[in-house]
Amino acid sequence: MGERILLPWLERDDAFDLEAYLRAGGYETARTVLRTMAPADVIAAVERSGLRGKGGAGFPTGRKWAFIPKDAPVKYLVVNGDEAEPCTFKDHRLLERAPHLLLEGMVLAAFAVGIRKAYVYVRREGYLARRRLEQAVAEAYAHGVLGRRIFGTDVDLDVVVHTGAGAYIAGEETALLESLEGRRAMPRARPPYPAVVGLYGQPTVINNVETLCHVPAILRLGPEAYARLGPPALFSVSGHVRRPGLYELPLGTPLRELIFEHAGGLRPGRRFKAAFPGGSSSALLTEAHLDVPLDYEPLRQVGSMLGSASQIVLDDSACIVRVIARTVEFYMEESCGKCTPCREGTVWLAQVFERLLHGRGRMADLDLLQHISDGMTGACFCPLGESVPPSLNASLRHFRHEYEYHIRTGRCDVEERLAAPRVAAS
Amino acid sequence: MPGLSEAARSEIRALGARYEQRQSALLPALFVAQREAGWLPPDVLEAVAEALEVPLSEVAAVASFYRLYFLRPPGRHQLLLCTNLACLLNGADRLRAHLEARLGVRPGETTPDGFFTFRTWECLAWCDHAPMMMVDEERYGPLTPELVDEVLARYRAGAGPAGRPAEPAGRPGSASRAAEPGGGAAQGGG
Ligand code: SF4
Numbered sequence: 001m002g003e004r005i006l007l008p009w010l011e012r013d014d015a016f017d018l019e020a021y022l023r024a025g026g027y028e029t030a031r032t033v034l035r036t037m038a039p040a041d042v043i044a045a046v047e048r049s050g051l052r053g054k055g056g057a058g059f060p061t062g063r064k065w066a067f068i069p070k071d072a073p074v075k076y077l078v079v080n081g082d083e084a085e086p087c088t089f090k091d092h093r094l095l096e097r098a099p100h101l102l103l104e105g106m107v108l109a110a111f112a113v114g115i116r117k118a119y120v121y122v123r124r125e126g127y128l129a130r131r132r133l134e135q136a137v138a139e140a141y142a143h144g145v146l147g148r149r150i151f152g153t154d155v156d157l158d159v160v161v162h163t164g165a166g167a168y169i170a171g172e173e174t175a176l177l178e179s180l181e182g183r184r185a186m187p188r189a190r191p192p193y194p195a196v197v198g199l200y201g202q203p204t205v206i207n208n209v210e211t212l213c214h215v216p217a218i219l220r221l222g223p224e225a226y227a228r229l230g231p232p233a234l235f236s237v238s239g240h241v242r243r244p245g246l247y248e249l250p251l252g253t254p255l256r257e258l259i260f261e262h263a264g265g266l267r268p269g270r271r272f273k274a275a276f277p278g279g280s281s282s283a284l285l286t287e288a289h290l291d292v293p294l295d296y297e298p299l300r301q302v303g304s305m306l307g308s309a310s311q312i313v314l315d316d317s318a319c320i321v322r323v324i325a326r327t328v329e330f331y332m333e334e335s336c337g338k339c340t341p342c343r344e345g346t347v348w349l350a351q352v353f354e355r356l357l358h359g360r361g362r363m364a365d366l367d368l369l370q371h372i373s374d375g376m377t378g379a380c381f382c383p384l385g386e387s388v389p390p391s392l393n394a395s396l397r398h399f400r401h402e403y404e405y406h407i408r409t410g411r412c413d414v415e416e417r418l419a420a421p422r423v424a425a426s
Numbered sequence: 427m428p429g430l431s432e433a434a435r436s437e438i439r440a441l442g443a444r445y446e447q448r449q450s451a452l453l454p455a456l457f458v459a460q461r462e463a464g465w466l467p468p469d470v471l472e473a474v475a476e477a478l479e480v481p482l483s484e485v486a487a488v489a490s491f492y493r494l495y496f497l498r499p500p501g502r503h504q505l506l507l508c509t510n511l512a513c514l515l516n517g518a519d520r521l522r523a524h525l526e527a528r529l530g531v532r533p534g535e536t537t538p539d540g541f542f543t544f545r546t547w548e549c550l551a552w553c554d555h556a557p558m559m560m561v562d563e564e565r566y567g568p569l570t571p572e573l574v575d576e577v578l579a580r581y582r583a584g585a586g587p588a589g590r591p592a593e594p595a596g597r598p599g600s601a602s603r604a605a606e607p608g609g610g611a612a613q614g615g616g
Binding site for chain 2: 084085086087089091092128160162164167179181182183185237238244276280310312322326330
């Protein structure tokens, strides 16, 4: 399948079907690995490949697997398919179009760690994803890929598909466990980490959908050959680009190349203004950052992060105050309410933005925004609350003039410029 | 029997048996109850608590936490308009105004004829089709006011999801867009 690992599966319109998956060589890797490799070697291969969790935190996958106590009698694999980070759609698409690829990755992970029971938590709103996954699970059982004595070996794995009920916070891994145990999705204190005390109090591996979809290729190609591909990553690109969609490119591809070469650039007559490189919880980048490589370290160095690798691209028709207000509103809506800085901070920020957007802002509000943001930083119980300050702070740093214009005039400079005759707009 | 039919109760008990702990089946059990009763009034919550043998307080806590459970009777079709960033940047505000005008209700409300419950929603992970909305289990996008009208008319005519809207004037296809099943604006079935 050439250089691309996941995209070829996404481009096919039949790979959700077992027959088509098998014809394309599906499950061959799992069959070979289960028959010929030792579990410890599978973990070592995944470690050497450099694979890091694709759900947002970026933790090395092999190391996560190695944390699980070998002698634990009961341990679980939980797949996080609750993807709801704004403008991230890769896991959904993988579930819809390549559920068997996920199941193959799960079989390999379960074999490596010695797990016999797995749960896939899928967001309720992903109706097609769940139907396709449930069909794939049924086919896999019928084909001997799941259940007892997989491929005639002494490996067993049972898989249960579970759906959420509409709560972004359920994607946070400890909240997901709470939800899977039939409670409100509210994060648990860590430590203990799920690797030690997870689902039903047992050691639990929690992996993201995309992460597991990389595993068959790592073992098929070998970790070194896989790593030489970049390593590959799926970027969800949305917003003001001409070709929004999923792009598979090596980690480290510059933002400029992704937007202007792959995603078709901006609409005619528009200028680049800003982008979120890792979903709405990552700090906004500006024109000055267009050549930053989209990779963990380089993005951290400019104060942002790769997160779920979702690029949200803004051209000059976007009002930054409105955009940040909308992200604040999202986190306010989705806050689980457990801790004060997040529960109160998001509401307070939303109130200030409401004033700013309705022409009732005061200059002192800019300091107030910074003050609330500082009060939330490092003080929230889980990553959700910590998602607000980065982009807010970046917007105050890079686009302060837009806030000031709203406050001074009670109007939006972007809207005014768009409404003005074309000559004035350029 | 108040609350739920025996069939629903036994379906819920069977769900409970799929998990190491019965309470794990609470989320799916509430969907079984909601499918049967249309929404989750107190006697239905009680029936779920009984069938799963978990405390009613747990059932009520869960039902009130997650957004897809109805604690009031909803309309016949759920219309969710995404207003998160990708959709906002592509004109979700205009679509929202259009829907409010066409439906005569504001987000969170049900049309007087009980046909649609209209809600604005957070990201529905179809951002490369922004702006988009979901009616029941079916997605529509990129939306234009004309496409919205067409979809509403189809549901009102009882055509439902089987009646697919025409393919919207395509933007150049990216890998993912070009590869949607059916290649059209709507997606579902499967
Ligand atoms: S940061 Fe927000 S979402 Fe996380 S525990 Fe606190 S209130 Fe809940």
